[in-house]
Amino acid sequence: MDLSIVIPAYNEGKKISGDIFAADKFLKENNFEGEIIIVDDGSIDDTYDVSINCENKTFFNLNVIRLNKNQGKGNAVKEGILNSKGKLVLYADAGETVGFENSLLGIKLINDGKFKIANGSRKMKGSKIIKEQDFDRKLISKIFGFAAKYLLKIPKDLTDTQCGFKLYDGKVAKQLFSKLETTGFLFELEIILLAIKEGYNIVEFPVIWKCDRDSRISVSKSSKKVIDEFIFLYKKFIS
Template identity: 35%
Template sequence: MVKLSIVIPAYNEEDRIVRTLEKTVDYLSAQDYSSEVVVVSDGSKDNTVAVARGYSKEGGPEIRVLEYFPNRGKGCAVQYGMLRAKGERVLFMDADYAVPIEEIVKPMAVLDKGFDVAIASRAMTGAVVKETQNLPRAISAKVYKIIQRLVLGISHPDTQCGFKMFTQKAARDLFSRQKLHSVIFDPEILWLARQRGYKVGEFPVVWSHVEDSRIVYDSLAKSLFVFQELFRIRKVHGSEKN
């Protein structure tokens, strides 16, 4: 069986996906365990799929490129890939390479200790944030954290960092229950993990803010949508049982 799967959700990433694949594949090629990379195109309208399928490295991990139409949201792309990953451990990471692949040793160590889920945190002691977000996004993030704690009881200071690893069992169980496809899928999965009794560990991460985000909330309506989705989590899982 494949030891590690890395799922990369992608929407119109033809200009960035090669660098991310190069860094990721180079690293994995040097490891002594089997691995695969799963790129999921979320209804991309550019050449993301062709570019990703055209990338390969002799002796490197298998690269699988999946796609569907139309565009459904980052949460759907992650879910699609996580449920199709073959690895004993499955990590999803962002296509913009905000977190360097070398950081993967940290969630691997967390799972080695018996945790089912390992999530990156930019708020923990030891985290390195090389480039910060702009002020409006930073303020919005603080408000979001407060509401998230009050509404869902999630105490993790950073639930949105796109670098999370799961055991295959936890990934299959949690992502098969996921119902939201927006960027709020992260707290949904973590809420489900708590409801289902999974052990969640955190680790500090090196992270850089990357401009030209494919997920932009540049209006009041879009920002309010995020909070509306947050409030929906308990409602859509009203009958969820341990």
């Protein structure tokens, strides 16, 4: 199988069918042998039912995984990747914030053999932002980026660690995600740190991105967990 597309979802009942059909169309138009994996992270809306109802309407295999309890985006992505079968795995945020066609450059970069991980970036030459974040999220993003670079020693040539659009060699993805311990929004930083520790090269590619203003991310509710995960990662990799 060429490509597994993993989409974590929490209370995305109004949008998830759009993600599924967009992923299905992308796989078909590019002649990929693939699968779509939706991981319902303990949603309390109809995300699971809407996803299941799409099963007979897609050309490619649709695997819907339902987690009984909301455990965090990192855990949802981990579950999807560990259940994937593709030679390559693409993890993409729900809400079509990045069109799937953006992954073609990342796929080429990995298939060329030099890289095992290709991260989408909103901050490099060739990137384009159609719909901006609001001021609060922009500020938090800058603080987050500063902390990642200077506290966790994330390489400065990685311009965007938090863009929810990343490609992995399938075997490498399972190796790294099987070791993942952070379940929240800092999971991408842990995967980068694990990859560096294992000696894998990471490349970025530009994407066209639009902010999902209807995002389920609550900055105020997530702040304590983010701080706790920063401390955990610092102790695990730096101190």
